[in-house]
Amino acid sequence: KHIYNIAVIPGDGIGKEVMPEGLRVLDAAAGRFGIELRYKHIEWASCDYYAATGRMMPDDWKAQLSGMDAIYFGAAGWPAAVPDHVSLWGSLLKFRREFDQYVNLRPARLFDGVPCPLANRKPGDIDFMIVRENTEGEYSSVGGIMYEGTEREIVMQQSVHSRIGSDRVLRFAFELARQRERKQVTVATKSNGLAVSMPWWDGRAAAMAAQYPDVDWDKQHIDILSARFVLQPQRFDVVVASNLFGDILSDLGPACTGTLGLAPSANLNPERAFPSLFEPVHGSAPDIYGRNVANPIGMIWSGAMMLDFLDTDGGSGRQAHDAILAAIQQVLRDGPRTADLGGTASTTDMGQAIAAAV
Amino acid sequence: KHIYNIAVIPGDGIGKEVMPEGLRVLDAAAGRFGIELRYKHIEWASCDYYAATGRMMPDDWKAQLSGMDAIYFGAAGWPAAVPDHVSLWGSLLKFRREFDQYVNLRPARLFDGVPCPLANRKPGDIDFMIVRENTEGEYSSVGGIMYEGTEREIVMQQSVHSRIGSDRVLRFAFELARQRERKQVTVATKSNGLAVSMPWWDGRAAAMAAQYPDVDWDKQHIDILSARFVLQPQRFDVVVASNLFGDILSDLGPACTGTLGLAPSANLNPERAFPSLFEPVHGSAPDIYGRNVANPIGMIWSGAMMLDFLDTDGGSGRQAHDAILAAIQQVLRDGPRTADLGGTASTTDMGQAIAAAV
Ligand SMILES: CC(C)[C@H](C(=O)O)[C@@H](O)C(=O)O
Numbered sequence: 001k002h003i004y005n006i007a008v009i010p011g012d013g014i015g016k017e018v019m020p021e022g023l024r025v026l027d028a029a030a031g032r033f034g035i036e037l038r039y040k041h042i043e044w045a046s047c048d049y050y051a052a053t054g055r056m057m058p059d060d061w062k063a064q065l066s067g068m069d070a071i072y073f074g075a076a077g078w079p080a081a082v083p084d085h086v087s088l089w090g091s092l093l094k095f096r097r098e099f100d101q102y103v104n105l106r107p108a109r110l111f112d113g114v115p116c117p118l119a120n121r122k123p124g125d126i127d128f129m130i131v132r133e134n135t136e137g138e139y140s141s142v143g144g145i146m147y148e149g150t151e152r153e154i155v156m157q158q159s160v161h162s163r164i165g166s167d168r169v170l171r172f173a174f175e176l177a178r179q180r181e182r183k184q185v186t187v188a189t190k191s192n193g194l195a196v197s198m199p200w201w202d203g204r205a206a207a208m209a210a211q212y213p214d215v216d217w218d219k220q221h222i223d224i225l226s227a228r229f230v231l232q233p234q235r236f237d238v239v240v241a242s243n244l245f246g247d248i249l250s251d252l253g254p255a256c257t258g259t260l261g262l263a264p265s266a267n268l269n270p271e272r273a274f275p276s277l278f279e280p281v282h283g284s285a286p287d288i289y290g291r292n293v294a295n296p297i298g299m300i301w302s303g304a305m306m307l308d309f310l311d312t313d314g315g316s317g318r319q320a321h322d323a324i325l326a327a328i329q330q331v332l333r334d335g336p337r338t339a340d341l342g343g344t345a346s347t348t349d350m351g352q353a354i355a356a357a358v
Numbered sequence: 359k360h361i362y363n364i365a366v367i368p369g370d371g372i373g374k375e376v377m378p379e380g381l382r383v384l385d386a387a388a389g390r391f392g393i394e395l396r397y398k399h400i401e402w403a404s405c406d407y408y409a410a411t412g413r414m415m416p417d418d419w420k421a422q423l424s425g426m427d428a429i430y431f432g433a434a435g436w437p438a439a440v441p442d443h444v445s446l447w448g449s450l451l452k453f454r455r456e457f458d459q460y461v462n463l464r465p466a467r468l469f470d471g472v473p474c475p476l477a478n479r480k481p482g483d484i485d486f487m488i489v490r491e492n493t494e495g496e497y498s499s500v501g502g503i504m505y506e507g508t509e510r511e512i513v514m515q516q517s518v519h520s521r522i523g524s525d526r527v528l529r530f531a532f533e534l535a536r537q538r539e540r541k542q543v544t545v546a547t548k549s550n551g552l553a554v555s556m557p558w559w560d561g562r563a564a565a566m567a568a569q570y571p572d573v574d575w576d577k578q579h580i581d582i583l584s585a586r587f588v589l590q591p592q593r594f595d596v597v598v599a600s601n602l603f604g605d606i607l608s609d610l611g612p613a614c615t616g617t618l619g620l621a622p623s624a625n626l627n628p629e630r631a632f633p634s635l636f637e638p639v640h641g642s643a644p645d646i647y648g649r650n651v652a653n654p655i656g657m658i659w660s661g662a663m664m665l666d667f668l669d670t671d672g673g674s675g676r677q678a679h680d681a682i683l684a685a686i687q688q689v690l691r692d693g694p695r696t697a698d699l700g701g702t703a704s705t706t707d708m709g710q711a712i713a714a715a716v
């Protein structure tokens with residue numbers, strides 16, 4: 001029997017509303033497939049905790065998370081109380097970096113029953129994976145201001161890409177493509193505009209591709225690539241991108257499948273030296289918080305990805321993942337719908353329906 | 359009578375095919391509205407010129423363009439012969455920078471008769487302007503490589519934003535919004551991720567907005583903003599963005615209106631100290647070059663923007679602009695269509711039809 005220790009961090013805003021539904025579905029799947037999940041409930045990594053203590057996490061946050069197999073995370077940020085770059089660099093982005101979760105894996109899939117914002121697309125037309133570099137690149141935090149407060153003021157920020165950092169995420173993408181039916185990788189670039197970093201990145205991509213002769217690949221500039229997500233989403237299988245480009249593509253891709261409320265993500269340390277983190281793509285959504293109307297599917301699907309990743313022998317965890325995805329599909333076709341899908345169901349209604357379908 | 363000197367630079371690939379149609383329509387409009395256009399035809403700023411000489415432009419390129427009121431530009435780049443970052447930094451990006459064309463203005467508008475890739479959108483639903491910073495920011499070319507060729511290799515590239523550079527493009531956007539019916543500005547940011555440069559940019563935006571109490575504004579992170587272009591394009595009026603973010607949004611916005619073949623752009627030096635440059639958003643498109651199938655509307659619409667900008671008293675140039683736009687709309691509804699619009703017409707067919715409609 002598989003036993004996993006899971007740190008449960010709801011965070012802020014609708015993170016607190018979708019988390020119970022995520023756990024409800026995890027429990028249903030765990031029960032059915034004989035998996036034991038041991039939760040450690042954590043109140044910090046939230047702006048509530050910040051309001052009380054002046055920081056996002058306690059000093060011993062790493063110790064408190066040691067021994068955890070994974071972190072199941074809701075959403076961070078409450079901009080009215082704490083500037084986003086403070087709350088996020090003090091929690092989510094710290095996890096990604098200090099736990100070396102260098103792959104951010106985000107699927108975009110069009111489900112049957114979800115109104116698609118793109119014309120004439122049917123389920124099956126959109127089904128790809130975005131592999132985002134998650135620890136370096138444009139999100140360096142290195143830089144500063146000169147001539148501050150004067151007309152001559154200049155702000156500079158470095159993008160920092162390492163060979164180690166680029167190669168490992170490119171390798172992950174090519175390995176992933178190799179396991180998929182279409183075996184195709186698209187590398188996001190902008191070598192015509194970002195004339196220092198991106199020609200170099202293209203070189204790393206070409207070197208990696210040479211090791212995977214069985215995988216088709218090409219590179220596309222981020223501007224036209226974004227356009228093609230809308231115009232030809234059926235073209236994509238695995239898309240690999242730097243931190244910033246991956247951030248943009250992994251909101252845009254899911255948007256093309258209907259609603260960000262569905263989109264899950266896995267922040268992976270593939271070597272399993274540190275816990276990986278699973279969270280919906282959406283944020284804390286202050287505008288809808290408190291009414292129990294948020295779509296919990298992003299949270300629930302993230303839980304499915306967690307079970308799949310945790311189970312290294314591809315047995316019960318993979319089965320639990322597939323059962324949750326099937327339950328999501330069933331409810332999207334026939335079940336209650338939250339407001340983002342044009343319905344009136346509550347967060348709880350949807351969570352219960354999906355748990356029941358598992 | 360207005361007389362303008364126009365440098366005509368077809369550049370590469372389909373730039374050479376759409377340019378004659380652009381000139382055809384300009385001539386028709388100029389004739390009708392009593393404008394005299396004096397063309398200077400230029401072969402350089404092309405990869406053909408590079409093949410012959412080893413560089414994109416002659417040493418005296420600035421002298422050759424002195425006295426020009428505007429540059430009418432096709433497309434640059436032929437990646438099979440010259441790496442993009444060489445061809446573009448040697449031509450288009452050099453113009454933008456050395457002629458201080460700090461505003462890149464790009465409309466996104468859904469026309470009647472164009473199949474929209476978004477479901478359930480009708481003409482009028484999408485009609486906004488993207489104002490892109492065009493000379494600095496992420497496109498700094500400042501940076502380099504450490505530990506080259508080793509496992510420890512690191513590449514760094516600076517983003518450089520100046521107060522002067524940010525304020526002037528923000529001001530342009532707020533001034534533009536003030537002239538429009540909805541008077542609304544959306545500022546693209548990513549202050550939660552790019553924690554040095556973007557919180558600063560947000561501060562400049564807030565300071566500028568304070569000077570325009572009659573303009574509604576908000577800021578949106580580039581990831582969710584890209585998603586909203588697909589999900590809620592009717593929300594936008596004027597969108598202002600840094601160089602890279604504006605690049606992405608100004609392919610994505612036009613993609614949401616059907617085809618990049620329609621999208622025009624104006625690279626403006628609003629002070630008119632240097633010639634401004636007008637070019638379609640699309641590139642040289644090696645994959646379709648040589649078959650006379652490219653859509654010339656991006657080129658033609660760019661010409662309309664040029665006449666509008668050149669005429670500082672808002673008389674015949676504005677009228678010529680409006681007449682060209684009306685002709686484009688008429689042909690898109692009833693006339694011949696190129697392949698990108700699902701038709702079989704040639705580049706020339708479309709150009710002739712639009713010229714006749716002017
Ligand atoms: C060709 C490239 C350098 C250019 C840019 O990124 O500015 C193009 O994409 C554009 O948008 O005009």
Ligand SMILES: CC(C)[C@H](C(=O)O)[C@@H](O)C(=O)O
Nearest residue numbers: 088093247281283550551581
């Ligand atoms: C909140 C923000 C810092 C974060 C990011 O940009 O990485 C989010 O947009 C995401 O995609 O997980």
